[in-house]
Structures are given as structure tokens and as C-alpha cells.
Amino acid sequence: MTTLTRLFSIVFFSLFALQAAAQERLNALQLLSDIKILSSDAFQGRKTGTNGSKKAQEYIIQRFLDYKLMFYGDGYEQPFSFETSNGTKINGTNLVGYIEGTSENKDNVLVVVAHYDHLGIKNNEIYNGADDNGSGVAGMFALAEHFVKKRPKHTIIFVAVDAEEIGLKGAKHFVNNPPVPQEKIALCINLDMISRNDKNELYACGTTHYPFLKPYLEKNSQKHDIRLKYGHDIPEEKSGGQQDWTFASDHGEFHRAGIPFIYFGVEDHKDYHQPTDRFETINQVFFIKATEMIIDQVVNLDENLPAIQVEKMKMKQK
Ligand SMILES: [Zn+2]
Numbered sequence: 060m061t062t063l064t065r066l067f068s069i070v071f072f073s074l075f076a077l078q079a080a081a082q083e084r085l086n087a088l089q090l091l092s093d094i095k096i097l098s099s100d101a102f103q104g105r106k107t108g109t110n111g112s113k114k115a116q117e118y119i120i121q122r123f124l125d126y127k128l129m130f131y132g133d134g135y136e137q138p139f140s141f142e143t144s145n146g147t148k149i150n151g152t153n154l155v156g157y158i159e160g161t162s163e164n165k166d167n168v169l170v171v172v173a174h175y176d177h178l179g180i181k182n183n184e185i186y187n188g189a190d191d192n193g194s195g196v197a198g199m200f201a202l203a204e205h206f207v208k209k210r211p212k213h214t215i216i217f218v219a220v221d222a223e224e225i226g227l228k229g230a231k232h233f234v235n236n237p238p239v240p241q242e243k244i245a246l247c248i249n250l251d252m253i254s255r256n257d258k259n260e261l262y263a264c265g266t267t268h269y270p271f272l273k274p275y276l277e278k279n280s281q282k283h284d285i286r287l288k289y290g291h292d293i294p295e296e297k298s299g300g301q302q303d304w305t306f307a308s309d310h311g312e313f314h315r316a317g318i319p320f321i322y323f324g325v326e327d328h329k330d331y332h333q334p335t336d337r338f339e340t341i342n343q344v345f346f347i348k349a350t351e352m353i354i355d356q357v358v359n360l361d362e363n364l365p366a367i368q369v370e371k372m373k374m375k376q377k
Contacts (some may be wrong), residue, residue, distance in 0.1 A: 085201055085354065087347045093122065093197035094254065094346070095338045097175070098189035105188060106179025107222040108149045115175050119154050119219045122200050126207045128156030128217065131238035139232035141222070151176075151221040153229045155238060158206050160213035160361075167245040167364040170216045170318075171357070172230060172309045173199040174223030174251060184334040189341050191331065192223070195250035195324075198350045205354050211361045213245075220309050223251075230309035234316050245368035246272075247313035247320040248357055254346035256325040260286045261349045263356075264304045267292040269319040271370040275359050276321070283352040285345065302327075317375050319367065321360075323353050 096102075096118060103111030120135055128135075137153040154175075173195030177188030187193075196219055203217055216238070222228035237244060253261065266273040266289050273289065280287040291304040305311060310320035330336040360367065 085347060085351050086204060089204070090197050090201050090347060090350055091343060093200050094189055094193040094341065097193035097196055098187040098336075098338050100185055100187070102187075104179040104186040105175055105177045107151050107176045107225060107228075109179055111179065112152075112176060112221070116152055116154060119175060119196065123154065123156040123203070123217070126200075126203045128158060128203060128207075130156055137233065137236070139229065139236075141225075141228045143225070149222070149225070151229050151232070153221050153233055154219040155216060155233070156203070157214055157216040157238075158203065158211060160215070161210045162212040164365060165214065166243055167368045168214045168216060168239055168243045169211070169246050169248065169357070169361055169364060170218060170244050170313070171199055171202055171248045171250070172218045172220050172233075173249070174220040174229065174309055176221050176224055176229070178224060178332065186332070186334050187337045189338045190252050190254045190325075190328070190336050192251050193338075194252060194254035194341065194346060198250045198253055198353060201350050202354055202357055205358075211358075213361055213364045214239075215357075215361065223309055227306075227309055227312050230312040234312045234318070241316060241318075244313070244318050245364050245371055246360060247310055247318050248353075248360070249308055249310035249313075249320060249322040250324070250353065251308040251322065252324045252331075253349045253353070254325075254341040255328060256342070256345060257328070258286070259284075259345065260288050260325070261352065262288050262291055262304075262322075262324055262326070264289070264291045264322040264324065265310065265314075265320045268305070268314065269370075269374075272319060272321060272360075272367065275363055275367075276356055279352070279355045279359055282355065283348060285348045285352055287352065317371070319371050319374075321356075323349070323356075
């Protein structure tokens with residue numbers, strides 16, 4: 060081996076090692092690309108029943124196909140409709156894909172939800188909804204990518220939910236018409252607004268309702284350079300003024316059905332439900348760290364899903 064080829068092979072080997080290490084971790088460029096695209100003007104704020112929503116659906120379907128997610132029935136679409144308070148009929152579409160678990164036990168299923176709808180256009184201004192909730196959908200894709208490479212023990216269903224902003228309509232439809240028997244759903248993980256926080260804090264909401272979930276979250280919370288906080292899940296008058304998020308997003312419909320949930324999200328910020336909730340105003344570093352932590356948490360929750368299902372059944376009997 061000449062010096063030159065030796066040098067060449069060392070460089071080559073290091074490149075491979077780097078690449079292998081990187082593959083174990085989050086695909087951060089993909090994560091940022093997903094949120095940037097979903098919150099671009101082309102999607103017109105992704106309001107339920109609009110052309111912008113249709114475009115978002117096409118993008119999400121393409122991303123599900125990229126990971127070869129399986130589907131129930133003849134496609135990812137789960138259409139539904141509802142009436143607004145003034146009697147207007149609106150059509151919505153959830154997108155549902157799944158990765159089959161490797162375990163013999165097929166009775167415990169984990170559902171990951173992230174709503175893709177937002178507020179659309181008001182007074183000629185596009186509400187791009189980058190944090191709310193391009194971030195959660197992009198985070199859900201990152202989870203799918205992880206579990207496609209490293210299969211989960213239990214089946215994970217991924218739901219890009221529609222019509223959250225108009226009152227959790229898509230989540231309600233999914234919970235009442237699940238593709239597997241409802242009792243098999245052991246846990247719901249909701250991602251809604253995970254891309255920015257000035258205090259470097261991410262909330263895991265729901266442990267007051269389901270205290271048995273907290274030790275699983277604690278196990279991994281210290282490994283990350285971001286603070287995992289609990290709370291926002293008791294009535295405001297009891298918490299000293301902290302908002303109660305129990306029914307603030309899609310996990311609320313799972314909770315109503317007695318399905319335990321963890322909702323990952325941040326506190327409201329100045330751009331919340333404003334046209335300024337754009338790709339430019341998210342915190343990319345926070346978003347990457349939050350998503351890495353969520354992946355770790357879901358890996359651990361998947362491994363412990365049978366015990367979670369037992370606790371869920373115990374609560375239901377009470
Ligand atoms: Zn939201």
C-alpha cells in the first residue's frame with residue numbers, strides 16, 4: 060500500500076464512520092426541510108377543506124410513501140365531514156399510516172398524532188403555522204424515519220390529523236373510527252408546537268391523569284440538553300393560573316375515550332396563531348433537540364407498552 064492509498068483509505072474510513080454515526084441520530088436537515096415546506100406560502104395556511112390543505116395532504120402522502128408506511132384499506136386517507144355551528148358542511152381528511160411491530164404481541168398499539176391543519180388566510184394574510192403545527196408533523200416524520208430503520212416492538216400508527224383548529228374534529232373521527240379495535244390503543248403521543256421556547260423547556264403534559272407514565276419519561280429526560288417539564292394538565296384554579304391543556308389539542312379526544320396520552324408541546328409564544336408563526340421565527344436548535352428527545356421517549360414507551368396497557372385497563376375498571 061503506498062502512502063497515498065493509505066492516506067486515501069484512512070480518509071475514506073473516517074467518512075464512513077462519520078456517516079454511520081450520523082445515521083444513528085436524527086436527520087436534522089430533513090426535519091428542517093419538512094417544516095419549511097409545510098409552512099411555506101404555497102400551502103396557504105393549510106386550512107381544512109381548502110386547496111392549501113389538499114397540497115399539504117399530497118406532501119404528507121409523499122413523505123409517508125418515502126418511508127413505505129403501510130396503510131389500512133386502500134390508502135392513507137381517512138375522510139370525514141362535519142358541520143360548523145352555522146350549518147356549513149366541511150370535509151376533512153386524516154392521513155393514517157403505520158409501521159408493524161416486531162413483537163409477537165400484537166395487542167398493544169401506539170398512536171402518534173400531529174395535526175397538519177392551520178388557520179389559512181385571513182384579511183389577505185397567510186397564517187403559515189410553522190410551529191403550529193408544521194413542527195409536529197415534521198417531528199412525526201422523524202419518528203417514522205427512526206422506526207423504519209429500527210423497527211418498533213409494537214405497531215405504531217401515525218396520524219396526520221385534520222381540523223384540529225376547528226375543535227379536534229379529525230382526532231374525534233379517528234378515535235371513534237380507529238383502524239384497529241379501540242381497546243388495543245395503549246397510548247397516544249401528540250406532537251403540537253415543538254419548535255421554539257425561550258426557556259429551553261418542552262412540556263410532557265398528561266402525567267397528572269396518567270401518573271404511571273412519568274417514570275418512563277424521567278428515565279430519558281436527563282440525557283438531553285433541554286428541560287422536560289410536567290404540568291398543564293389540571294384545572295387552572297387548582298394550578299395557580301397555569302393553563303390546563305387537557306383538551307387543548309388532539310390528545311383530548313383520546314383522553315375522553317380513556318386512552319392514556321402524552322402531549323409534547325411548548326407554552327404559547329408571541330407568534331402563536333399569528334401570521335408571524337413562520338419558518339423564520341422557529342428556533343432550529345431547540346426544534347432538533349426537542350425532536351431527538353421525543354424519539355428517545357417514544358422508543359422507551361414502545362418497549363414498555365404492555366405494562367402501560369395493563370395500567371390503562373386498571374384505570375378503566377375503576
Ligand atoms: Zn396546534
